[in-house]
Amino acid sequence: MKNRIREHIKSTGSTPGPLNEIVGTYQHNGFRGDAYNSRTWFGKDGDRFMGIPELPTYHRFMGEEIVGNDTIYQIAxxxxxxxxxxxxxxxxSRNHAIVEYQFSLASGEYEHFAKFREVDGVYYPEMIRTKELRLINRDVGTHQMDISTFWFGEPMTEDLKRIRAKDALDRDEEVETNKYELDSSFWNTYELIKKHRLGSAIIRSLEKEKSLEQQFKRNAKD
Incomplete structure (x- = not known):
């Protein structure tokens, strides 16, 4: 299996890692610990960005841009x-915060993108997008992708209280699912949707069996 994986990596034009049995055996489990497998991709010991001696990661400065009063550096x-x-x-450069990142596999079958915004000195996600190769229609090539995009409004950070675990777990009643009437005008007036409308091709795909209006009515539950 390992040999087949290496041959696939070569066929995509990528460079396989060194044939090191120790690294290959323990790379993706807990035996090597945080020294090689960090909990985050981009921490100071993050193996995705910093690399390790046996599996190095290379870097290239792509340029800089000015956003407001901040200088933003891009590193590939x-x-x-x-x-x-x-x-x-x-x-x-002001606070060394990661304001945007993209991670993609060399052959293009997967891509993960995230963008963050600063609110009162703390960074919160603004948008997360994942692209993944669609494997349902295997005879149409590699141009079809499943794209999932999540937009976040500005976070509410005032008057928040931490819920104690015993309070959260010690519920004395179950919350039942309630049906409600669909308000069609909501989709035309909701600000987040107005700013980031779905593309016409996506809507056609979603409405292949039934209109979105019919689907919303059928699934009108909170």
Whole structure:
């Protein structure tokens, strides 16, 4: 199986890692610990960005941009040298915060993108998007992708109280599912949807069997 994986990596034009049995055996489990497998991709010991001696990661400075009063640096990273820019970090020079990142596999079958915004000195997600190769229609090539996009409004950070675990778990009643009448005008007036409307091709795909209006009515539950 390992040999077949290496041959597939070569066929995509990527460079396979060194044939090191120790690293290959313990790379993706807990035996090596946080020294090699960090809990985050981009921490100071993050193996995705910093790499390790046996599996190095290469970096390339892509440029800088001015956003307001901040200078944002873009750094590409990859297991290939030099990186082609498909995986990168955008870092705010003022506070070293990651304001945007993208991680993609070399052959293009997966891509993860995230963008963050600063609110009172703390960064919160603004948008997260995942692209994944659609494997249902295997005879149409690799151009079809499943795209999931999540937009976040501004966070509410005032007057928040931490819920104690015993209070959260010690419920004395179950919350039942309630039906409600669908308000069709909601989808035309909701600000988040007005700013980020679905593309016409996506809507046609979603309405292949039934209109969105009919689907919303059928699933009108809270």
């Amino acid at each position: 990273f990859s297991s290939k040298d030099p990186p082609n820019g498909s995986s990168y970090l955008k870092i705010n």
